Amino acid sequence: MYVAVKGGERAIENAHAWLAEERRGDTRVEELSLAQIxxxxxxxxxxxxxxxxxxxxxxAALAIKQARGDLIEAIFLIRAYRTTLPRFGATAPVDTGEMACDRRISATFKDAPGGQVLGPTFDYTHRLLDFKLAAEGDAQEAASAEPRDAPMPHITEFLQGEGLIQSEVDDGREPRDLTREPLEFPADRPLRLQSLTRGDEGFILGMAYSTQRGYARNHAFVGELRIGTCAVEMEIPELGFAIEIGEVELTECETVNQFTGSKTEPPQFTRGYGLVFGQSERKAIAMALVDRALRWKELGEDNLGAPAQDEEFVLSHADNIQATGFLEHIKLPHYVDFQSELELVRKLRREAGEARKEAAE
Known part of the structure; x- marks a missing residue:
């Protein structure tokens, strides 16, 4: 049985020291560097x-090392650090149409302008263990291609030119910032997209998979998936114009979805959208599928009662840090709560036993 841990602060310090020892592992093995990670x-x-x-x-590499490879713990560390940083401005929206693409594919048009760029992908590998990688120092020289610097127009622009896909309209409102404000319902689409971007990849994947299996009746095509770097610009009031302050690697996915039309809209395609830091195409595709499922109300569709259509269910449970905190808190001391439950069960058992005796007499 569990008993109260004695020692207090000293016990915690020893636990931390043991954790550091476990993190380092066998000291005869060379320590991982942040550059390697x-x-x-x-x-x-x-x-x-x-x-x-x-x-x-x-x-992020430091957080992974400190968390011993536990990515959710590493995400927690990064978010905690982020809260300590001062905010001195905001950048302009990145233009993904100007992305220097390492990878750009479409499942809807074979001969897309700019071509299909396969890039670095697992899609065509055989999923067999490569034991050459176990031979230390056996570095394989890879053939790498330069990213496409020429702007590649979005595939959906061609559909939009014919009026075949719903136009995205900017209502001019400043999107709420989920990193500074609590999530509130109902959530508009910009807030939903922020939540999905920060959401746990496994949870978003599960929700997206459910839509493909009929829980939302929402068949999708990947109109375009692109991975590459985008310039980040910031307006400098003293200068009166924007300057480039860096670049970020992004994965963007636009899905093309069927839409039969409504009383006010003709039959046309609609979109789902996903945008994620780095090369994270599984997450971006899943995000786009869930985004489209959550748009049922604004598109005048029926709610089929699918989990992926329930805004509050999806967004309230997508955050792995919140989920982890609530789940793992139950391993902390709950002695008083348990004792009250224990006394209640004992009382109920006594009453049930006395009732059986009375019935027997």
Whole structure:
């Protein structure tokens, strides 16, 4: 049985020391450097940046190392650090149409202007363990291509030119910032997209998969998936114009979805949208599918009662830090609560036993 831990602060300090020892592992094995994590575990780094809402590969690598590879713990560390940073301005919206693409594919048009750029992808691998990677120092020289610097128009622009897809309208309102304000319902689409971007990849994936299996009746095509770098610009009041302050790697996905029309809208395609830090195409596609499922009300569609259509259910449970905190708090001391439950069960058992005796007599 569990008993109260004695020792207090000393016990906690010893637990921290033991954790540090476990994190380091066998000292005969060379320690991982942040550069190794950043460069060779880049997809893990990308996930931590996306769900931690902070684009900094070095800090994400540090968080992964400190968390012993537990990505949710690393995301927690990044979010906690983010809250300590001063905010001195806001950048202009990035233009993904100007993205220098490493990868750009479409499942809707074979001969898209700009071409299909396969880029670095697992899609065509055989999913067999490569034991050459176990041979230390056996570095394979890879053939790499330069990113496409020429602007690639979005595939959906061609559909929009014919009026075949719903136009995205900017209502001019400043989007609420989910990193500074609590989530409130009903949530508009910009707020939903922020929540989905920060949401747990596994949860968003599960929700997206449910829509493909009929729980939302929402068949989608990947109109375009692109990965590359975008310039980040910031308006400088003293200068009177914007200057480029850096660049970020992004994954963007637009899905093309069927829409039969309504009393005010003709039959046309609609969109789902996903945008994530780094190379995170599974997350971006899943996000686009869930985004489209959540748009049922504004598009005048029927709510089929699917989980992915329930805004409050999806957004309230997508955040893995909130979920982890609530789940893991039950391992902390609950002695008083349990004793009250224990006394209640004992009382009920006594009353039930006395009732059986009376019935037997």
């Amino acid at each position: 950043r460069e060779q575990l880049s997809l893990a780094v990308n996930r931590v940046m996306a769900e931690g809402s902070l684009y900094d590969p070095d800090l």
